[in-house]
Amino acid sequence: MSAPTDSSPLRSRPSARTHEVTNQSPPLVGHDVADDPVLLEGVEREGAAWHRDELHRLGRLAGTEEVQRWGDEANRHEPVLRTHDRYGNRVDEVDFHPSYHALLDLSVGAGLAGAPWADERPGVHVARAADFMIVTGVEQGHLCPVSMTYAVVPALRNSPGLAARYEPLLTSRVYDPGLRAPGDKQGLLAGMGMTEKQGGTDVRANTTSATEQTDGSWRLRGHKWFTSAPMNDLFLVLAQAPGGLSCFLVPRVLPDGSRNTFRIQRLKDKLGNRSNASSEPEFDDTVAWLVGEEGRGVRTIIDMVTMTRLDCVLGSAAGIRAALAQAAHHVRHRSVFGAKLIDQPLMRNVIADLGLESEAATTLALRLAGAADRAQRGDAGERAFLRLATAVGKYWVCKRQPAAVAEALECLGGNGYDEASGMPRLYREAPLNSIWEGSGNVNALDVLRALTREPESMHAYAAEVEAAAGADARLDAAWRALREQLLVTEDAQLRARSLVERMALVLQGSLLVRHAPAAVADAFCATRLGGGYGLAFGTLPAGLDLDGIIARTPGATG
Incomplete structure (x- = not known):
């Protein structure tokens, strides 16, 4: 077979340019994860x-x-x-x-x-x-x-x-x-x-x-x-x-x-x-x-369980934040309909809402770590707080991780469903901490047990929440309603999840009101405590300072 001449079809076709890669976010590497x-x-x-x-x-x-x-x-x-x-x-x-x-x-x-x-x-x-x-x-x-x-x-x-x-x-x-x-x-x-x-x-x-x-x-x-x-x-x-x-x-x-x-x-x-x-x-x-x-096997091993439950909260808070960082990084670099995704109003709502969830989880997780540190040094009040708040945090933060990671994955669209993005692995990991060291039901029942048998733990929890008294009317109202719920003993097990969820949100609200910028605390209290909030992420109402929330989101700036 002779070689093709210059006039043959093989020679006359223009070179293909179908695989030029544009409008893709670069890998999130070469950065300081602690720059948060x-x-x-x-x-x-x-x-x-x-x-x-x-x-x-x-x-x-x-x-x-x-x-x-x-x-x-x-x-x-x-x-x-x-x-x-x-x-x-x-x-x-x-x-x-x-x-x-x-x-x-x-x-x-x-x-x-x-x-x-x-x-x-x-x-x-x-x-x-x-x-x-x-x-x-x-x-x-x-x-x-x-x-x-x-x-x-x-x-x-x-x-x-x-x-x-x-x-x-x-x-x-x-x-x-x-x-x-x-x-x-x-x-x-x-x-x-x-x-x-x-x-x-x-x-x-x-x-x-x-x-x-x-x-x-x-x-x-x-x-x-x-x-x-x-x-x-x-x-x-x-x-x-x-x-x-x-x-x-x-x-x-x-x-x-x-x-x-x-x-x-x-x-x-x-x-x-x-x-x-x-x-x-x-x-x-x-x-x-x-x-x-x-x-006394259960009593002996309970200290081990407390510390591993703390790690479950830390791990879930970190999993939410890692997924958020990937989502925020992607939307900062990806353009759709003539504008960066991070500048699109609805995507800003999603990223800000995920940022609220992440900041609340991280703040609570580190508060528990601080309590663990001080409890090891003999602080009885911190030990009592840790006993109840760890079970509350374990229930709620670990429950929120799968939903938050799924939403973050969706921000990447089809790219997020690809194993190469790393998001599917974050998603598969997401349910684990809610199961390990006691499922949601186990931790909810453990909260009831602590409330009944260890009243000092409730006193410590109340003191933590009331440290923010008067700072936000929505938080104050949520705390009053929660106290009323805590007084009702009928059908306690049936209502346990609802009760523990409210305990977690009120505690997170108190922490954010005291320690987070006004943009974050206001949005959290308006949505998680004030009512009128949708079931999906990205349903924040108008009038909130989304810029102030997104500025604290890893991967969204720089």
Whole structure:
């Protein structure tokens, strides 16, 4: 076949120009995630102003293309279970992509695991909370073992001997992966195993049994239904002892270097959180040590639950803010009908409304972190506030995340539905925190329990709300109506969600009235407390200062 001549059709066609890319927003990379007035003001207000430089360092790192790529790769290359080695021996190990390990190394090194418990500076738990929120925006799954390690320390202190042995390694800033004897490692990660398939939230229905040995250790036999991060070094596990449901410490590797019995039956095939392995382990003559008093397992582990619930609030607030940042960045660069999307009135309404939701969630989350920090230093009032407000915040902020992330995704149109945008992963992660550490119903009922059994927690909540008394008539009216609702005991469980929702909104309103600019506080009280607000985002009424709200939205300016 001869080569085409200059007059042939192949030579005469003009070069194609169908793939010239215009009017697309650039990637949101190379920025400082901590360059966020809501986050920075909250950190300073709650006592961690000294952490500002380090927060910016982590923020710049989180904004790099490399770290964001780690988050993507850790979810695209999911963990793989190996139950046996090539010879048929049980090993029960899970293999992770190198990017997952890189993320854990980053977060543990930044002190997001147990490190705050070894740091006596005031505000250290607030500093950790802000860092946690920044890294959550990069990748949420790897923070499950980080969060559980953070939360296990106060529970382990119920047994001083075990705490003395393991706490120095749990508070380490060294990520040391692999199953080895704890004493041979430079840092440990911890997890928990509470629920079983026949009981779920009803842990008193657990059937895993514990039998005491002559050497003071115990042996466990049974199963767990949802135990995340099975490659962690230590686990707090609930099991039935002769004296009742008790808490036990279960190491993956025993002090002599031998493997403890921890048979991983399978990994869960989850909606999201794909980078993090969640497993069903079986215990069979598994060595354990009692933590706290026999028969007081729930009481022992409750401090751990409180701290992981706090991380749920932080994680959901961060997830909302990460999705908002992507949406605001997109509409700032994308043009439609001859104008930037950010300048279109209806889109401004949506972004401002999402900004309100995000600022309220972030402000509440950091207030809870401040309460946790002060409670650890012996402030009884803050401890009482934390007891009730954590359950309230866990219910509401985690409930709002799926709706907010869905709306933010829609701002990107079809681009937001594409995996390459990162928005689908944020959307899949969104329901998790509402389920983990107790679903919405569990937390709503926990609020009722606190109101009934721990009246000091309600006194602390009321004091927090009333700190804004007289500053906004709509807030004052909402608080009066809520107090009336709290006095009604009939059908309390039936009304629990409605009650907790109002408690969350009133608390957020009080915080914003005291701490946010007038544009934000006024819009929040007018819509969330004043009535006449639509069910969808983007239904803010006319007359509000949308410019003032959007100016505090990450990704919308600069």
